[in-house]
C-alpha cells in the first residue's frame with residue numbers, strides 16, 4: 001500500500017561492495033518509506049551504511065536486490081537514460097561541500113549544473129532560476145561570480161542547497177549537511193532547510209551522526225547498525241521510548257535539553273564492529289543478548305503503531 005502513496009519507498013534493499021575479493025554488505029535488507037513533506041532521519045555510527053542507503057535511494061549506487069519506488073513508480077531497474085524526468089525531482093546535498101564542487105567553476109555555473117544536464121531551458125530562464133535560488137538560500141547575489149575557495153564553509157553549503165533546489169525537486173537526500181560547520185552556522189543551515197521544506201513541501205532523508213540534530217529536524221528516525229535498520233519510529237518514540245538496546249544506549253548517552261549550544265558534542269559512538277554473519281548485528285555488543293541473538297537474525301516487527309524494531313527481546 002505505502003509504496004503507492006509515499007514519496008519514496010524501498011523494500012528489502014541490499015547493497016554490497018567488493019573490496020579486494022571480499023564482499024562488504026553496506027545496506028542489508030532495509031525497508032522504509034518517506035512521505036510527502038516528511039523528514040526521515042537516519043542515524044548510526046560511521047560505516048553503518050547511511051550514505052550508501054541515501055545514494056541507493058537516488059540510484060547513485062548499484063543495488064544487489066530489493067525494490068525502489070519513487071512517487072509510486074518502480075524505478076529499480078530504470079536505466080539512467082530513462083531517469084531524466086525523475087533525476088530532477090530527487091537531489092543530493094553531499095557530505096563535503098568543498099570536494100563536491102569543481103574549483104574552476106564559478107558559483108553560478110555550479111548551481112545550474114543539474115538544469116543543464118536534464119532540461120532544455122533557455123539561458124535567460126536558467127539565469128532567473130539561478131538568481132532565485134541564490135536568494136532563497138540566503139546568499140547575496142554577488143556570490144554568483146565568485147569561485148568556491150572564496151566562500152566560507154557555510155556559504156558553500158548554501159550553494160549546494162541552491163544547486164539541489166534549482167530543478168524544483170520533491171525529495172532531497174541531505175548527507176550530514178552540517179557536520180563540517182561551526183555550531184552557530186550549523187543552526188542557521190538547519191533552520192534554512194526547515195524553512196525551505198515548509199515553503200516547498202519537500203521530503204528529506206536526513207543523514208546524521210548527531211542525535212540532537214535528528215531530533216531537531218526529523219518527523220521520524222531510523223537507526224542503522226552495521227548495514228541493518230534496527231529501529232524505526234516517530235522522533236518522539238525513538239527519543240522517549242527507544243526499544244532496541246543500541247538505540248537505548250545512544251539516547252542515554254545524550255542529554256537532550258538545550259541542544260543548540262552543544263550541537264557538535266554528542267555524536268554517535270564510532271566503533272567499527274566485526275562483520276557478523278549470523279545472528280543479530282548487535283549481539284556482540286549487547287548487554288541483553290540471549291543465546292538466540294547469536295544464531296538468528298531478528299526480523300523487523302511492528303511493535304506499536306509504526307514503531308518498528310528488529311530485536312529478539314520483542315519477539
Ligand SMILES: Nc1ncnc2c1ncn2[C@@H]1O[C@H](COP(=O)(O)OP(=O)(O)OP(=O)(O)O)[C@@H](O)[C@H]1O
Nearest residue numbers: 017019024026044045046047048049050051052053
Ligand atoms: N565505494 C565504496 N567501496 C567499498 N566500500 C565502501 C564504499 N563506500 C562505502 N563502503 C563501505 O560500506 C560500509 C558503509 O559505508 P557508508 O559510507 O555507507 O557508511 P556511513 O554510515 O555513511 O559512514 P560515514 O558516517 O562514515 O559516512 C563501510 O564499511 C564502508 O567502508
